[in-house]
Amino acid sequence: MKRSNIRIIGVPEQQEEEQGLENLFEEIISENFPEVGKKKVTQAQRVPKKMNPQRPTPRHIILTMANVQDKERILKAARERWKVTYKGSPIRLSNDFSTETHLTRKQWMEIYKVMQSKGLNPRILYPARLSLKIEGEIRRFTDKKRLREFISTKPAMQERLKGLV
CATH class of the missing domain: 3.30.250.20 (L1 transposable element, C-terminal domain)
Known part of the structure; x- marks a missing residue:
């Protein structure tokens, strides 16, 4: 089953408090993929907190897009671009697999x-x-x-x- 979820890895957790996850995603898209245009996000959330002192990375963000085609366009653009950044620091966009x-x-x-x-x-x-x-x-x-x-x-x-x- 195709899912319309995107997983964003590497965005610091303080950013969501300032502007909200949907706005944060729009900023990432406009910074990295201006040709893709504005895409509608229906839901955005951080994954639950599971602390591992060996791995102090921020929690992932899971976005639910309005449709699968938008997700595929964004992921294709991310693969072609190779390096996706948010305010100068590298992040990753990937498919969010089903359970x-x-x-x-x-x-x-x-x-x-x-x-x-x-x-x-x-x-x-x-x-x-x-x-x-x-x-x-x-x-x-x-x-x-x-x-x-x-x-x-x-x-x-x-x-x-x-x-x-």
Whole structure:
């Protein structure tokens, strides 16, 4: 399901108190993407506070756009521009995944980390697929069952990933 949410990462928390999140987004758009024009935001909020002393970054902002096409235009412009700033400091604009997609991607992380430590160079693709380059061929797996079936045909992979899948 396509969602019309954008996640903004890296905006200091004091900024919202001064002008509100909707106005802050309009300022970011006018500063970085004047060609996109003014887009309507229906809802804006900071994610809930989960303090982690190891990572003192500001909370993300989630914006709900009026429609999906506006979100896609803004994200496309952000990808083309490469560097998006707010008052001179770099920020990131990204897609806000659904909860289901986030949980599915999280399930791949244990396998991803083990494969990365073994030098297999895995990737997690959108929305939640694992990709591996094996014997010069790129393989994509949508779930653990398919990965398990593939590994069962490769004895060398079975030994490297013993007990993981």
